[in-house]
Structure formats: C-alpha cells, structure tokens
Ligand SMILES: Nc1ncnc2c1ncn2[C@@H]1O[C@H](COP(=O)(O)OP(=O)(O)OP(=O)(O)O)[C@@H](O)[C@H]1O
C-alpha cells in the first residue's frame with residue numbers, strides 16, 4: 335500500500351518557522367501533506383514534531399511567547415491570517431494528545447460536547463452522532479451500556495479511543511495525533527493502529543510517533559525531523575528501505591535519537 | 592530510620608491536632624449541653640431574668656451568611672475567573688494580587704470600623720444587616736477570589752487544551768469544562784469562608800450592631816423593623832451575642848447562655864461543613880456525568 339504515489343495536497347507549508355521566545359524551535363519547513371493518507375512524523379525528542387503539528391490547528395497560539403512565521407495553507411487557505419475563525423478551523427481539524435484527556439464528564443457528554451457547541455442541539459441528533467463516532471472509534475460495543483457514566487472510569491486505551499471518537503464527532507477532515515499510543519499497552523496500541531488504518535479512508539491523518547514499526551506499519555508517507563529541521567519526507571517504504579539522507583538512515587537503524 | 596522517625600513524628604502531630612479539636616469540641620458541647628433545647632433555640636433573649644434564648648441571633652447569623660454569600664460569591668467568582676484566565680501577566684495584575692493579599696490580612700476589627708464609616712454612616716443605613724453583610728463581604732472577598740483562582744488553576748491544563756482543540760471558544764470552555772471541574776474546590780473553599788462569616792464577631796460589632804429587635808416571623812413586610820427579612824434593621828449575630836453576654840451580660844445565667852450559644856455556634860458550623868461537603872460532591876457528580884439534558 336505504500337507504493338502509490340500521492341499527489342493530492344491538503345496541507346502545505348512555506349518556510350514555516352516557530353519561535354518560543356527567541357528560540358527557533360522549527361526551522362523553515364516546506365512540506366506538503368497528502369489528502370486521505372497517513373503521514374508519520376518521526377525524529378528524536380525535542381526536534382519539533384509536536385511544535386510543527388500544533389501549527390496545523392494553531393494550538394501554538396495558546397502558548398505565551400510562541401510565534402509562527404512563514405505560511406501554512408490548508409486547501410489553499412492561509413490559516414495564519416487574522417480573519418480565520420478559530421472555531422471553524424479547529425472544527426475541521428481534530429486533535430488527539432499523547433495522554434488521554436477525556437473531560438470530567440460522562441462518555442456521552444464527552445462526545446456530544448463539540449457537536450453541541452458547533453450547532454447540533456437536538457438530543458436525537460446528538461445520540462446518532464455519539465453512536466456513530468463511538469462505532470468508528472471501535473468503542474461502541476464496550477461502552478454502549480454505560481454512556482452516562484463518567485469517562486474517567488474507562489481504561490487508558492479506551493479513554494484514548496474515546497478521545498478519537500470525540501474528535502471524529504465534529505466531522506473534521508484532518509486528524510492530528512501526537513503520539514496517541516505512547517502511553518498504552520501493546521493490545522490497546524494495536525487497536526489504535528487498526529483504527530487509524532480504517533479512519534484513513536475518510537480523514538487525512540498526521541501522526542507523531544517514536545515507534546519506527548508503527549510508522550512503517552500504518553503510514554503512507556514519513557517525514558523525518560532533526561533539530562527543528564525537516565531532513566526528508568518520502569513514501570514510507572522508501573524512508574525505511576532506502577532513505578535519501580544519511581542521518582535518516584542512522585536514526586532509523588537506531589544509531590542515535 | 593530517618594524515614595520511620597519522620598513518619599512517627601508526623602503521625603504524632605496529626606494525633607495532637609485531632610486531640611485538640613475533639614477536646615475543644617467536647618468541652619464546648621459539654622458546657623453548653625444543658626441549654627440545648629427548643630426553647631433556648633427559638634425564644635428571644637431576656638435581659639433581666641434567667642431563661643432567655645437566642646432565637647433572633649440564630650436567625651440573624653444565617654440571614655447574614657446568606658446575604659454575604661449572595662453578594663460575595665458572584666464577585667469572588669468573577670474576580671477569580673478573571674485572575675486565573677484573563678489577567679495578563681503584568682504590573683497591574685501584580686498590583687491587584689498585592690491588594691488582595693493586603694485586604695485579606697486586615698484585622699477584622701479594622702474591616703468593621705471601615706464598615707462603620709462607609710456602610711453605616713456614609714450610606715445612612717445605620718446599624719443594619721445589609722451593612723454587616725457588606726463588611727463581611729469585604730472581609731471574605733480576598734479569600735473567595737483566591738479560592739476560585741486556585742480551584743480553576745488546579746484543573747488540569749489538558750482539559751482546556753482538549754476543549755480548545757475542538758474549536759470551542761474560551762468563554763464556553765470556562766463555563767462548560769473548567770468551572771464544573773473546579774466546582775468541588777470552589778464549594779469546599781466557600782465552606783471555609785462561610786465558617787468564617789458565621790463565627791465572625793469583630794467585623795459585625797459596629798456594622799450589624801449589637802442588638803436585635805424582637806422578630807415577628809410572620810411579618811414579611813420588608814420595611815417593618817420587626818420583619819426578620821428586613822435588611823435595614825440591626826441584627827446581632829450569634830457570635831456577637833456570645834461576646835456581649837460574656838462582657839456585659841446582666842442576667843444571672845449569662846454564663847450558661849454564652850456556653851449554650853457557643854455550643855450552638857459550633858454545631859451549626861459543623862452541620863454546615865458536612866452538609867456543604869456532601870453537596871459539593873453531589874454537585875460534582877451531577878455536573879461531570881449528567882445525562883444529555
Ligand atoms: N511551551 C514551550 N516553551 C518553550 N519551549 C518549548 C515549548 N514547547 C517545546 N519547546 C521546545 O521546542 C523544541 C521542540 O519541542 P517539541 O515539543 O516540538 O519536540 P518533539 O519533537 O515533539 O519532542 P518529543 O518527541 O519529546 O515530543 C524543544 O527544544 C522544546 O524544548
């Protein structure tokens with residue numbers, strides 16, 4: 335599956351830089367991310383993967399002292415413009431974090447939260463959305479009898495799938511996953527990976543991972559970051575079999591990082 | 592070894608604290624027990640003969656607490672939300688913070704004198720419940736602001752991030768995610784503040800006054816001096832009553848009245864504490880896993 339050459343760009347960046355105060359954390363990134371594909375970001379800790387990922391839904395805005403320069407476009411739209419409605423942008427882009435972070439609410443409320451905010455008020459409609467989202471996240475069967483119990487009672491793996499369901503519920507077109515399985519056991523991780531492969535039919539997925547096997551298994555393209563720079567990005571099988579850059583090879587074969 | 596020693600020492604301190612608490616409670620309750628009857632709780636005090644009660648004072652204390660919280664909670668909540676979520680990190684915010692600190696360390700008698708000046712004289716209200724409630728508001732506002740701010744800040748950051756990442760606005764995030772998660776902390780803190788309000792005497796001496804008219808509980812005319820709900824009448828609270836009876840009580844059973852009042856005060860604060868804790872937990876459950884409606 336990794337062989338296909340993709341050329342339907344949804345996200346593209348042009349000399350994107352991110353500063354924390356005076357510190358340049360992400361340097362001149364030019365990247366194109368393909369629609370309905372899984373793109374994996376790999377690289378040693380602190381190389382700027384999360385920082386770059388958070389540019390896509392402008393979560394860096396929340397960090398005091400963080401500054402973004404350059405251009406980032408989604409479907410040709412410059413999202414760093416002033417006129418961009420943040421609610422609309424983030425509705426289009428779901429995000430799942432490293433540590434599961436369900437709201438201190440019931441399972442139902444966790445998922446109904448965003449659709450309700452974005453305009454779905456009828457209870458019957460919300461019930462449909464909740465069921466569909468949970469089904470897509472492969473969680474429905476496990477929780478259908480306790481939708482109104484606290485989400486905090488779920489296991490870590492279930493919580494993370496709930497977070498994926500919560501993001502899906504607002505019908506985004508892009509899903510950003512920042513090490514979604516790093517806090518989970520192997521079985522939960524496998525479930526999440528299966529889920530990602532299924533979701534890619536409908537969504538553009540960008541996933542940060544430290545797990546090379548995971549990147550190789552689930553992604554179509556892989557981007558390798560080092561010290562805030564994009565070293566290379568290619569079809570995943572190329573990266574793992576015949577990387578263009580020596581540093582990539584060294585990282586993948588475990589010689590540093 | 593050091594670890595063991597520390598454990599023993601800390602346990603000992605805990606035990607001492609508990610012992611002091613229960614010793615004190617036992618002492619107060621034992622001394623006041625004789626007076627704990629319906630008559631004492633409901634009848635007005637008698638200035639000359641033994642056998643007077645504390646009915647109006649008890650009512651006044653609760654009414655004062657209610658009014659104070661009705662004024663102070665909204666302001667405290669608003670200010671706490673502002674300090675935690677909106678206040679920019681600059682000199683002005685530091686100045687606000689310093690002011691709150693200073694305000695919270697003012698002795699309550701000073702707050703009382705300030706209340707006399709402003710809420711009693713300047714407004715022309717005279718000794719009145721409303722003046723007392725405002726004085727207590729001044730007295731408790733710093734605490735309530737800090738409680739709210741702390742409770743909001745202690746909500747994990749990732750809750751906020753999750754909500755923002757779903758495209759939800761800041762205000763909506765505060766009201767639907769952060770406040771519900773902070774409610775138990777705010778309630779628990781508000782109890783602390785309530786305990787202070789309920790037992791406060793010094794700030795009330797010159798604001799709510801040291802006398803209470805004979806209340807007619809069926810009188811709902813808010814302008815009538817005998818109406819319990821009239822906020823412009825003087826209202827001696829239970830704590831003030833204890834102080835007054837102890838210092839200038841003329842009745843032969845002054846000592847017993849003071850002991851009884853103290854017992855009632857302590858019991859009321861206890862009931863209030865436990866009840867409010869239970870309420871906080873109940874509210875938390877309601878808000879965190881309520882059904883869709
Ligand atoms: N909030 C912040 N304030 C200041 N510096 C930050 C902040 N977040 C990240 N950085 C710095 O920016 C650089 C990139 O961090 P980033 O979190 O993007 O790395 P990462 O590739 O995601 O690492 P990891 O794999 O450990 O998650 C690091 O040097 C980090 O110290």
Ligand SMILES: [Mg+2]
Pocket residue numbers: 383384385512542
């Ligand atoms: Mg990261």
